[in-house]
Amino acid sequence: MLNGQAIIATRPFRSPHHTISDAGLVGGGTVPKPGEVSLAHNGVLFLDELPEFRRNVLEVMRQPLEDGSITLSRASGSINYPANFMLVASTNPCACGFLTDPQKECTCTPLQIQRYRSKVSGPLLDRIDIQVEVPGLRYQELASKDAGDSSNVIRQRVNAARSIQLQRFDKTKLHANAQMGTREIKRHCAVKEDAERLLETAINKLGLSARAYSRVLKVGRTIADLAGAENIEASHIAEAIQYRSLDRQM
Ligand SMILES: [Zn+2]
Numbered sequence: 001m002l003n004g005q006a007i008i009a010t011r012p013f014r015s016p017h018h019t020i021s022d023a024g025l026v027g028g029g030t031v032p033k034p035g036e037v038s039l040a041h042n043g044v045l046f047l048d049e050l051p052e053f054r055r056n057v058l059e060v061m062r063q064p065l066e067d068g069s070i071t072l073s074r075a076s077g078s079i080n081y082p083a084n085f086m087l088v089a090s091t092n093p094c095a096c097g098f099l100t101d102p103q104k105e106c107t108c109t110p111l112q113i114q115r116y117r118s119k120v121s122g123p124l125l126d127r128i129d130i131q132v133e134v135p136g137l138r139y140q141e142l143a144s145k146d147a148g149d150s151s152n153v154i155r156q157r158v159n160a161a162r163s164i165q166l167q168r169f170d171k172t173k174l175h176a177n178a179q180m181g182t183r184e185i186k187r188h189c190a191v192k193e194d195a196e197r198l199l200e201t202a203i204n205k206l207g208l209s210a211r212a213y214s215r216v217l218k219v220g221r222t223i224a225d226l227a228g229a230e231n232i233e234a235s236h237i238a239e240a241i242q243y244r245s246l247d248r249q250m
Pocket residue numbers: 094095096097098099106107108
């Protein structure tokens with residue numbers, strides 16, 4: 001605190017280049033310096049073109065993604081840095097970028113597509129709550145006047161959902177649905193029979209992992225909060241399942 005003001009008053013946004021080393025990303029050096037995951041603490045870490053990052057660099061992110069902190073071990077001892085960030089990442093569908101394009105044809109072979117996708121491991125993808133496919137837009141769509149909700153309206157909706165979550169986790173160390181563990185999921189993410197059946201089908205048909213399953217429940221809880229609904233309905237679960245699009249393709 002400086003004159004009653006926090007030194008960092010806005011959430012950080014970090015966007016390292018894909019050539020970054022694992023030490024640069026999670027921290028390192030003889031005298032361990034914090035890496036991008038710690039510099040993004042309580043903010044956003046954006047990784048553009050995720051498959052372009054070296055795989056070992058991406059894999060070291062798994063611990064901080066799970067724990068919200070990173071431990072760096074040295075001969076002289078180990079040091080723990082906070083690393084509670086929101087990971088946002090983008091990727092093309094394939095190396096040439098046109099696999100899902102309705103207009104242009106993809107020139108990749110199936111092997112090339114598989115190789116491109118395998119650069120991001122299943123366990124890392126599992127830890128990404130929301131996966132959305134963004135189709136290429138045609139000119140008419142880009143120029144459309146139908147803009148949807150303004151950022152201001154969306155902000156109000158998000159703030160309302162966040163205050164529901166603050167109340168939900170009152171007197172606990174948590175403050176958002178994403179932080180729920182097994183116990184909290186049991187307590188706050190009960191679903192009715194129709195939603196349960198939907199989940200069961202999704203798990204059997206899409207082969208979702210146990211981790212993905214709990215993520216669907218947590219995202220479903222957030223979708224219900226955004227809608228101001230007390231219970232998680234089947235429609236909320238259906239929407240949450242849609243956000244596992246990469247699980248379905250891998
Ligand atoms: Zn392609």
